[in-house]
Amino acid sequence: FSLNLAADCNAVLKALQPIFQEQGMTETVHNWEDHGYLVTYIKKNGSFANLRIHPHGLVLVDLQSYNDDMKGREEVDQLLNKVEDRMKELIHGNIKRVKRLPAILRGGVIDRYWPTADGRLVEYDIDEVVYDEDSPFQNIKILHSKQFGNILILSGDVNLAESDLAYTQAIMGSGKEDYTGKEVLILGGGDGGILYEIVKLKPKMVTMVASNIDQMVIDGCKKYMRKTCGDVLDNLKGDCYQVLIEDCIPVLKRYAKEGRMFDYVINDLTAVPISTSPEEDSTWEFLRLILDLSMKVLKQDGKYFTQ
């Protein structure tokens, strides 16, 4: 509850106290004098509530219980309804905002919380852990979401979902490129999405270079991200494609030396690369090296795509 005015901490406590006490909860009050109250209510079944009253006009109620049955949730809703009604009676007209957030579930078999790269809390509608393995380099998870299909998560970082065809299309040039009869080099792309989409477009030859870091990503994706990669990862070689399980830097150097040239280089390496060689001093050095080497194997009118 955000209030329009300073809170009378004692009045708020006195108003809400009976609601918790009716639940058979025992009260412990801490009074900071200058920072308001923390009131803890403890129930016999292991549940508890924190009521934090900030004197400048912010009242926070947290409930925590070990319990996942609907009866428990209904009880929580009823309790919060009572708290809301009592607050509205007490502060009538001067509550700026009431906000009730969904319960956060911790300790379950399925973890539904996968924060974004910019640190925001996002709960996905995940209903199944499809794949969960540790490689020597990272943790590889594939989780099923009703909304997005299977989602690939590398060391806690959401990578790609089966619904993310738009990502693959964008890194291929948003449908504006003609790949027919072309020589294409994919760096990374272990989920197989780019390879699968380009192979459909009758290229001359697609070479995908995925390092051994990606081996277990490929293993997981070829089984559980079929909407992304189709059957293209079932074999490392097809009519118009090959997958090399090698670090891309020596491969690029070899191609550059041999004069092997491509119409397209698509860099789908992870945004923050995992270093396997001592060659690169830093992320930026690594990115510069990849870019320099890519330019060396790109035809005069070739195109380079990346995130």
Added chain:
Amino acid sequence: FSLNLAADCNAVLKALQPIFQEQGMTETVHNWEDHGYLVTYIKKNGSFANLRIHPHGLVLVDLQSYNDDMKGREEVDQLLNKVEDRMKELIHGNIKRVKRLPAILRGGVIDRYWPTADGRLVEYDIDEVVYDEDSPFQNIKILHSKQFGNILILSGDVNLAESDLAYTQAIMGSGKEDYTGKEVLILGGGDGGILYEIVKLKPKMVTMVASNIDQMVIDGCKKYMRKTCGDVLDNLKGDCYQVLIEDCIPVLKRYAKEGRMFDYVINDLTAVPISTSPEEDSTWEFLRLILDLSMKVLKQDGKYFTQ
């Protein structure tokens, strides 16, 4: 912390206690005997921590503070790092999962938490409250997100963002319909997205019927959702369109009586309608009535689109 084994509650308390005490926090222990411990640590500045130790092997740490400076956040990270290190020393090899969630911010000017229709907690990258008004029917907010542009939120329900052209395209038939020279009726659609997109396609006439419920939605959108509606809501009449601010049911009845027919009826009314007339007994009655009346004004080969 999810553990692979039962937790020795007292050992966990003894291991973590010094970390909180070093912070100058005073401890209050509640021991349920059969439900483990709740330990509350209180700091002089108004911050506090809850340490909840479940005997079956779940250890939860919550920190709460009134504070939004980075120094505060760094301190929290350092504290949590210590807790994690100490837990790993104590339970070595038997921690199944460690999960740290981003801080939830409450009571700020900008509310970034807008749960989904299926009750999931989602934090958006909202950086500005662009519009926030109460109409007699609902609260209308337009919030700016870096990722999605301006987002229209009606009574807490995320409606449409400027990035959601895909929604508008889908309800128009995913680009497979030819609207040239056609008579089109839009029910609802107060954000102006459908109207704007169809007007581009040279229809004969588009009639949009938005009830007075939508008046303030239109007012907000024409100012702040310009990527969605362009200039189409600036005037209620254009070369090939008109906007009627009327309840759609009497309008549909009038058209049916007059024999006015349409090539397309697009029903973009909110999923759960706000009742303004006593005519409908329930949501389903309302939806049935709209559908029946729509069929009466649809040409033999006409099409009806809805969510």
